[in-house]
Amino acid sequence: MTASPAQALATAARAVAASKIYGSGDTEVRALDAIDVDFEQGRFTAIMGPSGSGKSTLMHCMAGLDTVTSGQVIIGDTDLTTLSEKDLTLLRRDNVGFVFQAYNLVPTLTAIENITLPMDLAGSAGDTAWIDEVVGATGLTDRVKHRPNELSGGQQQRVAVARALAGRPQIIFADEPTGNVDSNTAGEILGFMRSAVDQMGQTIVMVTHDPVAASYADRVVFLVDGKIVDELADPTPQTIRDHMTRLGA
Amino acid sequence: MFKLALRSLIDKKLRFALTTLVVVIGVMFVVGSFTLTDSLRSTFAGLAEDIAEGADLTVRVDQSFGGDFDRATVPAAVAERIAGVEGVGRVQPEVAAINVFIIDGDGEPIRPPGPPALGFSFNPGAFFITEGRQPAAPGEFAADTATAAGNGLRVGETYEINGPLNAEPFELVGVFNFGAPDSHTGLGQTMAAFELHEAQRFFGTQDGYQEIGVLVSAGSEIPEVQARLAAELGDGYSVVTAEVAAAEQEEDFNEVVDIFNTILLVFAFIAVFVSTFIINNTFQIIVGQRVREIGLWRAIGATPRQVSRSVITEAAIVGVVSTAIGIGLGLVLALVLRAILDLIGFPLPPGPLTLQPRTVVLAMVVGLGVTTISSIGPAVKARRISPVAALTQDFRLGATGLRRRLIAGGAAFAAGVVALAAGMTGGLDTTPRFVLLGVGAVLAFVGINIVSPVFARPAASVLGRPVRALFGMPGRLASDNAARSPRRTASTAGALMIGLALMGLAAVVGESLKKTFVNIIENAVEADYYIQSAATGFGPPAGFPAQVADEIEALDGIDSVVRIQFAFGGLSVDSEPRDIVATDMALADSHFDSQVSSGDIAGGDPLTALALHSDSATSLGVVVGDTVEATFPDNQTETLTLVAVYEDAAIYGNWLIDGALWDRHFNRNDLAFASVRVAGLSGAADESQQAALLASSRAAIDDVIERYPTVKVEDKAEFRQTQEAQITSFIRVIEVLIGLSFVIALIGIINTLSLSVFERTHEIGLLRSVGMTRRQLRRSIYWEALIVAVFGGLLGVTVGTVFGVATTLALPDSFVQVVAVPWLDLVVFVAISAVAGLLAAILPAVRAGRMNILDAISHE
Numbered sequence A: 001m002t003a004s005p006a007q008a009l010a011t012a013a014r015a016v017a018a019s020k021i022y023g024s025g026d027t028e029v030r031a032l033d034a035i036d037v038d039f040e041q042g043r044f045t046a047i048m049g050p051s052g053s054g055k056s057t058l059m060h061c062m063a064g065l066d067t068v069t070s071g072q073v074i075i076g077d078t079d080l081t082t083l084s085e086k087d088l089t090l091l092r093r094d095n096v097g098f099v100f101q102a103y104n105l106v107p108t109l110t111a112i113e114n115i116t117l118p119m120d121l122a123g124s125a126g127d128t129a130w131i132d133e134v135v136g137a138t139g140l141t142d143r144v145k146h147r148p149n150e151l152s153g154g155q156q157q158r159v160a161v162a163r164a165l166a167g168r169p170q171i172i173f174a175d176e177p178t179g180n181v182d183s184n185t186a187g188e189i190l191g192f193m194r195s196a197v198d199q200m201g202q203t204i205v206m207v208t209h210d211p212v213a214a215s216y217a218d219r220v221v222f223l224v225d226g227k228i229v230d231e232l233a234d235p236t237p238q239t240i241r242d243h244m245t246r247l248g249a
Numbered sequence B: 001m002f003k004l005a006l007r008s009l010i011d012k013k014l015r016f017a018l019t020t021l022v023v024v025i026g027v028m029f030v031v032g033s034f035t036l037t038d039s040l041r042s043t044f045a046g047l048a049e050d051i052a053e054g055a056d057l058t059v060r061v062d063q064s065f066g067g068d069f070d071r072a073t074v075p076a077a078v079a080e081r082i083a084g085v086e087g088v089g090r091v092q093p094e095v096a097a098i099n100v101f102i103i104d105g106d107g108e109p110i111r112p113p114g115p116p117a118l119g120f121s122f123n124p125g126a127f128f129i130t131e132g133r134q135p136a137a138p139g140e141f142a143a144d145t146a147t148a149a150g151n152g153l154r155v156g157e158t159y160e161i162n163g164p165l166n167a168e169p170f171e172l173v174g175v176f177n178f179g180a181p182d183s184h185t186g187l188g189q190t191m192a193a194f195e196l197h198e199a200q201r202f203f204g205t206q207d208g209y210q211e212i213g214v215l216v217s218a219g220s221e222i223p224e225v226q227a228r229l230a231a232e233l234g235d236g237y238s239v240v241t242a243e244v245a246a247a248e249q250e251e252d253f254n255e256v257v258d259i260f261n262t263i264l265l266v267f268a269f270i271a272v273f274v275s276t277f278i279i280n281n282t283f284q285i286i287v288g289q290r291v292r293e294i295g296l297w298r299a300i301g302a303t304p305r306q307v308s309r310s311v312i313t314e315a316a317i318v319g320v321v322s323t324a325i326g327i328g329l330g331l332v333l334a335l336v337l338r339a340i341l342d343l344i345g346f347p348l349p350p351g352p353l354t355l356q357p358r359t360v361v362l363a364m365v366v367g368l369g370v371t372t373i374s375s376i377g378p379a380v381k382a383r384r385i386s387p388v389a390a391l392t393q394d395f396r397l398g399a400t401g402l403r404r405r406l407i408a409g410g411a412a413f414a415a416g417v418v419a420l421a422a423g424m425t426g427g428l429d430t431t432p433r434f435v436l437l438g439v440g441a442v443l444a445f446v447g448i449n450i451v452s453p454v455f456a457r458p459a460a461s462v463l464g465r466p467v468r469a470l471f472g473m474p475g476r477l478a479s480d481n482a483a484r485s486p487r488r489t490a491s492t493a494g495a496l497m498i499g500l501a502l503m504g505l506a507a508v509v510g511e512s513l514k515k516t517f518v519n520i521i522e523n524a525v526e527a528d529y530y531i532q533s534a535a536t537g538f539g540p541p542a543g544f545p546a547q548v549a550d551e552i553e554a555l556d557g558i559d560s561v562v563r564i565q566f567a568f569g570g571l572s573v574d575s576e577p578r579d580i581v582a583t584d585m586a587l588a589d590s591h592f593d594s595q596v597s598s599g600d601i602a603g604g605d606p607l608t609a610l611a612l613h614s615d616s617a618t619s620l621g622v623v624v625g626d627t628v629e630a631t632f633p634d635n636q637t638e639t640l641t642l643v644a645v646y647e648d649a650a651i652y653g654n655w656l657i658d659g660a661l662w663d664r665h666f667n668r669n670d671l672a673f674a675s676v677r678v679a680g681l682s683g684a685a686d687e688s689q690q691a692a693l694l695a696s697s698r699a700a701i702d703d704v705i706e707r708y709p710t711v712k713v714e715d716k717a718e719f720r721q722t723q724e725a726q727i728t729s730f731i732r733v734i735e736v737l738i739g740l741s742f743v744i745a746l747i748g749i750i751n752t753l754s755l756s757v758f759e760r761t762h763e764i765g766l767l768r769s770v771g772m773t774r775r776q777l778r779r780s781i782y783w784e785a786l787i788v789a790v791f792g793g794l795l796g797v798t799v800g801t802v803f804g805v806a807t808t809l810a811l812p813d814s815f816v817q818v819v820a821v822p823w824l825d826l827v828v829f830v831a832i833s834a835v836a837g838l839l840a841a842i843l844p845a846v847r848a849g850r851m852n853i854l855d856a857i858s859h860e
C-alpha cells in the first residue's frame, strides 16, 4: 500500500473480504476473490484491470445492484449484505449514483426529468438550487427539455452523471462511462466528473480501460482475477502505462 | 449467456402460447358450433323418422303458410271417406294443441323453459305406454315419461290441466315413451295425451282433426293407396308418405338448429375477428423488436423475400398448431354446450358427435387464414427493413402517415357503413343480409382501427393526466408508455373496442326498446288490468285458456274485457304471409289508443274488417275504404275492407282483424293477452272511491286467476315493470354473450403488454437501478394497462352508441320510436374494460418485477 495523506479521510464505501462466485463446481467463476478496498470521501478513484478481472462485478456489488457471495459491502454506515431487496432499492435511490457505459437515460423522459428521476421516484422535490447548479455544471442548461434521442452520446453521459450527482449520494459508481465516446467527448465527461469531486466534494469510483481517463482520478486501483494487485496515487497517463506494463509482465 | 438465451426462449414461449390461444378460441367456436349443430341434425333426422314411422300415410289439409297449429282441420266426414278407400287398413285421426300445461302436485304449472307445452290425442303408433294404460275416457290423460319423472307425477293421481279453453282436472292413467318403445325422444317439451274425442273437446278443435294417419291393409301397396286417397279427396288435401313426413319434421327441427347455428357462428365470427386484431398486433411488435436482427440478415445477404417469408412462416406455424388444438377443443365445446342446453331445459337426445370434413376445412381456413392474413402487413414492413437498420442504434419502423391513415380508414369506414345500411334496410334474404352486415361491421371496425392511432396519443395523454397527477413518476411513465406507440395502443384498445361497441349497440337498442315500451304503456294503454301467461323466458309468448277472460267478464264491477290472439303468418296478402292480431274491434279502441290516423277501428263489419298500421297501408298502397284479398292458413280467401289506419303498432302489430273472423279460420282458442276495464271509474265521486273500485275488482279477478296457475294479472305499473324487466334480462344475456370477446381482448392486452415490457427490458433495469421499487414498477404497468383499456372502452362505447342510435333510427317505428342512451350502462362497460385491463396487466407486471436488474441492463 502506498502511503498517502488521503488515508486520513473518512470512508464513503468499503468492501471487506468481499467475494463473488458465479456458478458452482466445474463451472465456478470467482469474479471477486476476498477483496478489501476503501473509497475515501471526496476522492475520485479509478479502477483498472484486464477484461474479466471483476471490475464491473465490484461496481455492481458495491452499488447494491448485485449481492456478494461472502464478505461485506458497506456504504456509509450501512452493511448492504443485511438489507432486503426493497431496502437495497431505496439505498440505490437515495445514497448511491450509478453511471453505465451507455443508454443511461429513459427515452420517454426529457433530460431534466431523467436528472430528477430518483427524487421523483422518492416523491420528493429534491434540492432545486443544487439541481440547478448541477445542470449548470453540465453545460446543458438550454437543452434540458430535450429527449435523450435529441442529445449526443457525450451529452447523454453528462446527463447521466448529473443524475448521479443530483441526489447528492454518498458515492457514485461509473462503469466505463467514456467507453462509448470519442476522446474529446470523453474529456468533457471526465472534466465534469473531476469538477464534481473538486467543487462539490462528491465521491466517485470509475472503471476504465483508458490510462488517460484514469489519470483524471486521484488514485488508481488495479484489479486482476478478482483481486486488488496494486494501486497508484496521483496518476499520470505515463505512470499508469508503466504500471500496466509491469502487471502484464 | 445461456441464462439470457433461456430467458428469451421463455419469453418467446409465452408469446407463442398466448398468440396460439387467441386463434384457438376462434377455431374452437367454429368447430364447436358446426359439430354441435351437425350432431343435432343427425340425431333429429333419426328422431323425425321415428315419429313418422307411426303411420304409412298421413292425410291433412294443404297449407302453404302459417304455423303448424294453425293448419285447418280435416272434417270428421272426410275421415269416414278415407276409411272407405280400398287398401286402407286402420285410420288414426289426430289432434294437437300448444299451451296445454299440466299443474303438478304442488299446484305449480309444469313449464318447459323453451320448448312448448303440448297436448295430443293419444296416438298408439308413436306413444308407447310404459306404465298404466292409454287414456280411453273423458277425464283421463297420459304424460310422457320425462315430464312425469321430472315432476313426480304419479299414475292414479288427479292433476289440473290448463288447456287452450279452460282448466279441468284429469286423472293420470298412464305414462308413455315418445318415438320408440324403449326410449323417450323428447326435446324438453311436455306432452299430455287424451282420448281422441276428449282431446277435441278440451282443445276446442270442434269435430275436425289436424291429421289422419293411415295404415294400409295387408297386401296393399302404399303408393297405390296414396294415389287412390289423393283421387278420392281431391284438391285441398295432401296425402304424404312416412318418408315425406319425416323429411318435413326434420326440416322443422333444422330450422331451430339453424337459428342456433347462426347464433353460435356470430360469436365465432366475433371471436375470430377480435383475434385477427391481436395477432396482427403481435406480429407488428415482433417485427419491430427484431428490426436489428432482420437488418443483420439483410446485411449478410438475405433477400427481402426470405425475410417476409420467415415472418409468414412463423405465423403459419402458429396457425397450424392452433387449428389442431382448436379442433380438439371445439369437440369439447360441443359437448359442454350440449350439457349446458340440457341443464337449462333443452335435453337433447344422446348421439355421437359428428365432425364433418367441411368443419375441419373451415377450421383450417379460419386458423391458418387468420394468422397468415394478419401477418401480411408486418411481413411487408419486415421486407422493407434495410441492412442499415442493423447498424443504426435507434431504428424505427416507418409509421403510416396521418393523412394516409385518415383517408384509408375513412374510406373503409364509409364503405362499412354503406354495407351496414344496405344490410339493414334492403329487402334481402337472411344469408345475403348477414353477409352484408358482417362485411359492413368488419369494414367499419377496420376503418376505425386504421384511424384510431391518430388520436391514440392525444387520448392517452389526456387519460394519462389524472394518472400522472395522482401517481407521481410511476403514473408519468405509465402514461408516457401508453402514448409511446400510438399504433400499438390503438390496436390493443381495438380488440376491446369491438366487444364494447357491440355491447353498447345492444344496450342502446335495448334501452330504446324499453323506453318505447314504457311510452306505449303510458300513452297507448288505457285499460286497468292486463291478463297474460305467467310464463317468462325467451320462448314465444305462451297462450292461456280463453275461459279466464270469460270468467272475468262475468264478474261484477267489470266494464269490459278485450281478448287478443296472435298468429305468425296468420294471413297471406300478395302471396306474402303476415303476422296478425285478432281482437274485439268494437271494444278495443276503448282499451288502447293506437293513434288512429284515419277511419275507425270499431266502424266495420267484424267479419270483413281489417285495420292496418300506416307502414303496411303505405306499402300496400291502400286507404280506408279499399279492399284487400286475404288468404288464411285454411286456404280460404276473403275480401277484407280497410276500416282504419293507425300509427302505434305496439299492441296491434301491423295487421289487425276481429276475433269473429279469426274464429272462422283458426282452430286455436287460447289467448295471448287480455285487458280489463273496471266499471264506474269515471262516474266515481273521488279518488278514494276509484281506488276502492279498483281494489274490489282486483280481488275478484285474483280469485279467478288463482284457479289458473299459468295466468297472471297485472295493473299498469306491474305490467310495465315486468315488461321492462323482460327486455332488460334479454339484453343482459346478449351483452354477456358478446362479453365473451372480452376474454380474447384480455389475452390481447396480456400479449401486447408482455411484449412491450420485454421490449423495454433495458429501460426497466435502468429504472430499477436508479431506485424504482418493484411495487412502483408494477404500478406503472398497471396504470399503463388501465389507460389503454379505458381508451378502448371509451372508443368502443362511443362507436357502439353511434351505431346503436343509427340502428334505432333505421328500425321501423312499429318496433322502436324513442332513441334512448343508457348512460349508466355505458359507464359500467368502460369500468368493466378498465378492470379487464388491470387483470390483464397482472402477469406482465409480475414478470417485469421479477426481472434481474443486471440481466435487464445488459439487454439491448
Ligand SMILES: Nc1ncnc2c1ncn2[C@@H]1O[C@H](COP(=O)(O)OP(=O)(O)OP(=O)(O)O)[C@@H](O)[C@H]1O
Binding pocket: A022, A023, A029, A030, A031, A049, A050, A051, A052, A053, A054, A055, A056, A057, A058
Ligand atoms: N452473470 C454472470 N454469470 C457468470 N459469470 C459471470 C457473470 N457476470 C460476470 N461473470 C464472470 O465474472 C468475471 C468478471 O466479470 P466482470 O464483468 O466483472 O469483468 P470486467 O472486469 O468488468 O470485464 P470487462 O473489462 O470486459 O468489462 C468474468 O470471468 C465473467 O465471465
Ligand SMILES: [Mg+2]
Binding pocket: A055, A056, A057, A175
Ligand atoms: Mg465490465
